[in-house]
Amino acid sequence: xxxxxxxxxxxxxxxxxxxxxxxxxxxxxxxxxxxxxxxxxxxxxxxxxxxxxxxxxxxxxxxxxxxxxxxxxxxxxxxxxxxxxxxxxxxxxxxxxxxxxxxxxxxxxxxxxxxxxxxxxxxxxxxxxxxxxxxxxxxxxxxxxxxxxxxxxxxxxxxxxxxxxxxxxxxxxxxxxxxxxxxxxxxxxxxxxxxxxxxxxxxxxxxxxxxxxxxxxxxxxxxxxxxxxxxxxxxxxxxxxxxxxxxxxxxxxxxxxxxxxxxxxxxxxxxxxxxxxxxxxxxxxxxxxxxxxxxxxxxxxxxxxxxxxxxxxxxxxxxxxxxxxxxxxxxxxxxxxxxxxxxxxxxxxxxxxxxxxxxxxxxxxxxxxxxxxxxxxxxxxxxxxxxxxxxxxxxxxxxxxxxxxxxxxxxxxxxxxxxxxxxxxxxxxxxxxxxxxxxxxxxxxxxxxxxxxxxxxxxxxxxxxxxxxxxxxxxxxxxxxxxxxxxxxxxxxxxxxxxxxxxxxxxxxxxxxxxxxxxxxxxx
Amino acid sequence: xxxxxxxxxxxxxxxxxxxxxxxxxxxxxxxxxxxxxxxxxxxxxxxxxxxxxxxxxxxxxxxxxxxxxxxxxxxxxxxxxxxxxxxxxxxxxxxxxxxxxxxxxxxxxxxxxxxxxxxxxxxxxxxxxxxxxxxxxxxxxxxxxxxxxxxxxxxxxxxxxxxxxxxxxxxxxxxxxxxxxxxxxxxxxxxxxxxxxxxxxxxxxxxxxxxxxxxxxxxxxxxxxxxxxxxxxxxxxxxxxxxxxxxxxxxxxxxxxxxxxxxxxxxxxxxxxxxxxxxxxxxxxxxxxxxxxxxxxxxxxxxxxxxxxxxxxxxxxxxxxxxxxxxxxxxxxxxxxxxxxxxxxxxxxxxxxxxxxxxxxxxxx
Numbered sequence: 020x021x022x023x024x025x026x027x028x029x030x031x032x033x034x035x036x037x038x039x040x041x042x043x044x045x046x047x048x049x050x051x052x053x054x055x056x057x058x059x060x061x062x063x064x065x066x067x068x069x070x071x072x073x074x075x076x077x078x079x080x081x082x083x084x085x086x087x088x089x090x091x092x093x094x095x096x097x098x099x100x101x102x103x104x105x106x107x108x109x110x111x112x113x114x115x116x117x118x119x120x121x122x123x124x125x126x127x128x129x130x131x132x133x134x135x136x137x138x139x140x141x142x143x144x145x146x147x148x149x150x151x152x153x154x155x156x157x158x159x160x161x162x163x164x165x166x167x168x169x170x171x172x173x174x175x176x177x178x179x180x181x182x183x184x185x186x187x188x189x190x191x192x193x194x195x196x197x198x199x200x201x202x203x204x205x206x207x208x209x210x211x212x213x214x215x216x217x218x219x220x221x222x223x224x225x226x227x228x229x230x231x232x233x234x235x236x237x238x239x240x241x242x243x244x245x246x247x248x249x250x251x252x253x254x255x256x257x258x259x260x261x262x263x264x265x266x267x268x269x270x271x272x273x274x275x276x277x278x279x280x281x282x283x284x285x286x287x288x289x290x291x292x293x294x295x296x297x298x299x300x301x302x303x304x305x306x307x308x309x310x311x312x313x314x315x316x317x318x319x320x321x322x323x324x325x326x327x328x329x330x331x332x333x334x335x336x337x338x339x340x341x342x343x344x345x346x347x348x349x350x351x352x353x354x355x356x357x358x359x360x361x362x363x364x365x366x367x368x369x370x371x372x373x374x375x376x377x378x379x380x381x382x383x384x385x386x387x388x389x390x391x392x393x394x395x396x397x398x399x400x401x402x403x404x405x406x407x408x409x410x411x412x413x414x415x416x417x418x419x420x421x422x423x424x425x426x427x428x429x430x431x432x433x434x435x436x437x438x439x440x441x442x443x444x445x446x447x448x449x450x451x452x453x454x455x456x457x458x459x460x461x462x463x464x465x466x467x468x469x470x471x472x473x474x475x476x477x478x479x480x481x482x483x484x485x486x487x488x489x490x491x492x493x494x495x496x497x498x499x500x501x502x503x504x505x506x507x508x509x510x511x512x513x514x515x516x517x518x519x520x521x522x523x524x525x526x527x528x529x530x531x532x533x534x535x536x537x538x539x540x541x542x543x
Numbered sequence: 544x545x546x547x548x549x550x551x552x553x554x555x556x557x558x559x560x561x562x563x564x565x566x567x568x569x570x571x572x573x574x575x576x577x578x579x580x581x582x583x584x585x586x587x588x589x590x591x592x593x594x595x596x597x598x599x600x601x602x603x604x605x606x607x608x609x610x611x612x613x614x615x616x617x618x619x620x621x622x623x624x625x626x627x628x629x630x631x632x633x634x635x636x637x638x639x640x641x642x643x644x645x646x647x648x649x650x651x652x653x654x655x656x657x658x659x660x661x662x663x664x665x666x667x668x669x670x671x672x673x674x675x676x677x678x679x680x681x682x683x684x685x686x687x688x689x690x691x692x693x694x695x696x697x698x699x700x701x702x703x704x705x706x707x708x709x710x711x712x713x714x715x716x717x718x719x720x721x722x723x724x725x726x727x728x729x730x731x732x733x734x735x736x737x738x739x740x741x742x743x744x745x746x747x748x749x750x751x752x753x754x755x756x757x758x759x760x761x762x763x764x765x766x767x768x769x770x771x772x773x774x775x776x777x778x779x780x781x782x783x784x785x786x787x788x789x790x791x792x793x794x795x796x797x798x799x800x801x802x803x804x805x806x807x808x809x810x811x812x813x814x815x816x817x818x819x820x821x822x823x824x825x826x827x828x829x830x831x832x833x834x835x836x837x838x839x840x841x842x843x844x845x846x847x848x849x850x851x852x853x854x855x856x857x858x859x860x861x862x863x864x865x866x867x868x869x870x871x872x873x874x875x876x877x878x879x880x881x882x883x884x885x886x887x888x889x890x891x892x893x894x895x896x897x898x899x900x901x902x903x904x905x906x907x908x
Binding site: 328329330352353354355356357363365370371372373374375376377381384385386388389393394397398399401 | 763767768769772773775776779780782783785786787788789790
């Protein structure tokens with residue numbers, strides 16, 4: 020593997036990329052040997068997609084450089100990447116659905132003003148590629164009529180047709196059925212045997228273990244480990260992925276859970292494509308407890324929060340809350356849920372929790388803007404909003420304490436304090452809180468955790484969603500683990516340790532095959 | 544992200560002024576190309592628009608229409624809606640005014656007709672905005688497409704109504720009978736002359752004052768009511784709007800109702816203020832020019848007033864220019880107007896990055 024005479028197919032040196040305040044990639048080094056399948060694993064938001072976009076020329080790195088076959092290359096656009104022999108299969112296909120396979124493959128490489136010549140050449144070349152890599156496909160089929168697995172094959176052919184020797188696949192199995200996924204991995208093996216280098220981006224441990232030669236782990240924008248797949252295990256990778264930090268300690272007494280405030284029964288939800296995102300989720304939330312929802316991001320936690328808070332409606336099941344039964348037939352929107360004294364700190368404060376173009380005092384009433392406290396007869400009571408914002412900024416130590424500053428210009432931690440203060444100060448019965456400390460500095464984390472525990476001790480029910488295991492373990496009294504839209508495990512916080520949780524989060528605690536076959540119908 | 548460091552006046556003043564100057568520079572080249580002196584032409588244009596009382600009156604009369612349509616575009620835009628249908632809404636708003644005037648001018652005094660005409664303009668304009676709004680909010684049809692289509696429908700509908708129903712009997716001209724004088728909005732020069740103020744003879748009428756009141760109304764509505772709060776939330780972050788429990792469909796529909804109503808007020812100025820009868824094509828493209836006005840005025844009422852006056856000046860000064868230098872035909876004047884719209888609307892971001900970059904670098908250094 021570390022053969023000195025053979026240059027790496029692709030090598031990244033100290034790649035860094037920053038988007039505003041977010042360091043998406045930090046000093047990334049990566050060496051991929053030619054003719055191997057190299058997995059890159061990490062949670063959503065770990066920086067994998069940014070890194071791949073840099074390799075494929077969508078973004079330019081702030082610093083660092085890329086070498087292909089030992090030659091330093093400048094990749095400023097996808098044309099440069101194709102020139103360097105890099106091809107990419109995107110998570111969401113970039114195909115013209117109404118074109119045939121042949122037309123899609125030759126798109127951008129027509130080879131002249133008249134199509135005839137190009138079509139003929141492409142037909143011959145495609146036949147060759149299909150034989151060489153056993154990528155059978157009807158080249159005259161219309162793409163939109165093909166199943167998803169075959170569409171993906173078209174994407175692969177597109178890359179190969181342009182002479183790609185390095186193939187990047189971004190979450191390729193996200194849209195595939197298990198059978199299609201297996202087929203994909205057979206294709207990748209065939210490609211590898213022909214000397215193609217494959218970079219496989221995923222957050223699914225099973226795929227990494229099943230198909231790669233080497234694996235690199237990313238966490239929070241950094242490359243944290245490189246392993247040979249044969250010499251690692253799911254457990255180790257899971258731990259590397261979620262990180263093993265100094266255990267946060269939160270001072271809290273034993274929880275005294277009392278009556279059930281909210282109960283969800285068999286809640287399911289489908290997305291617009293008809294894929295089941297929430298699968299038969301049932302849970303009970305009691306006064307005076309913190310219920311933690313653990314899971315790798317993207318396994319249904321966001322959907323759960325959205326359904327519970329009334330932002331989206333469930334398709335099956337029901338929720339009982341504050342004496343009301345909420346179901347698909349009797350939905351309640353977010354404003355109505357607020358009126359029933361449910362507060363919600365959303366996972367993504369930029370996309371959902373704040374209007375970043377608003378001044379702080381305006382963002383500080385979002386969702387409560389109809390409240391009498393902020394309104395006169397006709398006009399909004401600006402002075403009341405400003406006064407309250409100032410008081411809260413002092414109480415929650417928001418810096419700078421300037422209610423007129425645009426929310427976009429506060430740091431992450433201070434933005435989060437504005438959101439949490441807004442929700443908590445309404446004195447809700449139930450607080451849904453997603454990723455409370457994402458992108459928040461250490462000092463603020465402690466403060467936020469204290470406030471959450473204080474709220475619990477005053478007899479409120481808290482549902483905490485976090486991808487940070489430490490946070491889940493430090494705060495929760497009871498933990499549910501979500502995987503692929505379903506609750507796959509429940510434990511008492513006292514019995515939770517990182518290893519158990521990590522395995523549950525990867526759904527490696529149960530037989531993965533039986534789980535996979537359940538979802539077959541929904542995924543198609 | 545960069546807004547923190549770029550002084551506000553750069554975005555509010557410097558960039559728009561640069562864009563206009565560039566438009567005039569290119570216009571100058573056009574005038575040079577047809578063999579006329581651009582400096583002289585600019586002189587006529589500015590004198591025509593601002594140099595004497597009647598000129599100013601005409602400029603403000605044109606600006607009145609543009610304030611209404613500019614406000615209409617901006618209210619919709621604050622909610623993230625691109626209302627291209629100001630033209631049709633103005634047209635139908637004029638129908639509302641015309642119907643009120645035609646049915647009441649024999650029996651009612653002015654102070655009854657005027658408020659009813661205002662309501663008529665608003666209701667008819669709003670109704671014309673409602674249908675595309677409903678289709679967008681509840682049926683997912685794109686508002687840009689539907690509002691464009693409704694311009695054509697409005698145009699055909701007006702021809703049908705005027706030719707078949709509202710035309711004066713025994714006349715060839717496709718317009719209604721002239722209203723009695725008690726259904727005319729008074730000209731400002733008539734109102735001011737008893738006070739000893741002479742502002743020259745122009746079509747500028749009471750609708751201009753109403754336009755300014757509408758600016759105050761829109762400012763209060765968008766920035767100081769909870770409805771405006773919901774509108775701005777929806778326009779800048781629809782996800783946050785759903786999170787906040789805002790009924791986005793309802794806000795969308797109301798935004799278009801208000802937008803259409805504002806556009807409908809063009810009918811007050813044109814039908815009740817100047818023409819005094821219901822006629823074809825009185826909207827003359829004001830609905831479309833309103834898009835440029837709103838863009839240039841950054842969707843703020845003050846900005847819209849200023850931009851409307853600029854465009855009004857181009858209309859009035861341009862007419863004067865075409866009169867003084869016959870080789871500069873009205874079509875060339877339209878070219879100049881087009882260039883201003885092009886540079887301040889479509890190309891408004893051409894210098895933005897570079898200028899902001901300059902100020903950011905300066906702030907860092």
